[in-house]
Amino acid sequence: MAFNFLLRGVSMKLKVCPLQSLTKGHLLKCSSVASNNQFHHTFAFQLPLYPQKRTPEQNILCVTPPQPHIMMQNAKQLSLSAKQMAQHDHTKLWTAEKAVSASLLGIVPAAFLVPSQFMDYLLAITIVMHNHWGIEAVVLDYVRPSIFGNVIPKIALGTVYALSIATLAGLFFFITNDVGIVHAIKQFWKL
Amino acid sequence: AQKDSEDFDTKNARLGRPQSPHLTIYRPQLTTILSLTHRATGMALGGIVTVWGIGGLFTSGHFSENLAAVESMHLSPALLLAVKATLAFPLCYHYINGIRHLAWDMGKFLTIKEVYLTGYSVLAVSVILTAFLASL
Numbered sequence: 507m508a509f510n511f512l513l514r515g516v517s518m519k520l521k522v523c524p525l526q527s528l529t530k531g532h533l534l535k536c537s538s539v540a541s542n543n544q545f546h547h548t549f550a551f552q553l554p555l556y557p558q559k560r561t562p563e564q565n566i567l568c569v570t571p572p573q574p575h576i577m578m579q580n581a582k583q584l585s586l587s588a589k590q591m592a593q594h595d596h597t598k599l600w601t602a603e604k605a606v607s608a609s610l611l612g613i614v615p616a617a618f619l620v621p622s623q624f625m626d627y628l629l630a631i632t633i634v635m636h637n638h639w640g641i642e643a644v645v646l647d648y649v650r651p652s653i654f655g656n657v658i659p660k661i662a663l664g665t666v667y668a669l670s671i672a673t674l675a676g677l678f679f680f681i682t683n684d685v686g687i688v689h690a691i692k693q694f695w696k697l
Numbered sequence: 698a699q700k701d702s703e704d705f706d707t708k709n710a711r712l713g714r715p716q717s718p719h720l721t722i723y724r725p726q727l728t729t730i731l732s733l734t735h736r737a738t739g740m741a742l743g744g745i746v747t748v749w750g751i752g753g754l755f756t757s758g759h760f761s762e763n764l765a766a767v768e769s770m771h772l773s774p775a776l777l778l779a780v781k782a783t784l785a786f787p788l789c790y791h792y793i794n795g796i797r798h799l800a801w802d803m804g805k806f807l808t809i810k811e812v813y814l815t816g817y818s819v820l821a822v823s824v825i826l827t828a829f830l831a832s833l
Binding site for chain 1: 704706707710736739740742743746747749750751752753754757758759760761764767768772777781792795796798799802833
């Protein structure tokens with residue numbers, strides 16, 4: 507699949523290689539990885555940063571290494587199937603998940619050392635979010651269409667959402683109308 | 698290869714390919730056992746939180762009474778210690794191994810040696826922390 511992307515790129519416009527213009531059309535022979543033919547072909551499908559007229563010299567497949575954001579797009583095109591490319595990427599979600607996990611490292615001890623109703627609410631929110639993403643990952647890993655068909659995975663995922671919402675509501679209700687999470691645990695521990 | 702609208706599993710099922718054995722043949726190692734335990738403790742903690750939350754929708758306002766009822770049962774200290782340790786271990790293990798996971802996400806401790814070193818450390822710290830919390 508990746509090869510098709512490579513082939514596709516050959517017909518697109520190419521940026522002039524500075525090496526080429528310096529040597530007036532002759533390709534420099536160089537032992538570095540950058541001048542390796544395969545490496546050059548990999549970036550053949552970048553769009554140029556400015557419009558250019560094509561001369562016969564410019565048709566030689568010699569392009570400069572791409573900038574980081576172009577490399578990311580290329581890597582994404584190579585690593586994702588056509589179906590996956592239709593969906594947006596989840597990098598921001600991943601970062602959010604890790605941020606919540608890291609914050610829990612601080613919030614859990616702090617809620618016990620400096621208890622307050624605010625800390626209880628904060629604890630409830632972060633725990634439910636963290637738990638939701640975790641259980642969602644488990645369900646997506648194991649309740650797969652190839653085993654369960656097309657309907658059950660969707661129901662399972664909907665159930666995860668419903669349970670998380672209900673859990674958050676219940677915990678908020680408990681914090682507001684009862685002794686609170688941290689106080690309850692401390693009282694239970696005194697048994 | 699260009700027509701990738703088909704799922705991996707669907708495609709291989711269509712081609713009638715058998716799947717290689719995995720869980721039944723692979724030797725259990727520290728890596729897999731710790732990873733499994735991380736998921737299992739996560740699910741256990743999640744179960745507790747979910748039951749507490751949804752239960753709270755029905756029983757809010759009665760926690761102190763219910764706790765007093767349990768107190769009047771005068772359960773043996775040994776049983777109470779066992780219950781506390783059983784509740785504390787999932788939290789401790791998941792918390793400490795969670796730090797290890799976040800370190801991996803930052804690109805640290807990714808060699809096999811470091812994975813095993815941090816793995817044994819996580820086990821040791823979790824057990825010690827559990828013992829400490831259960832004794833409170």
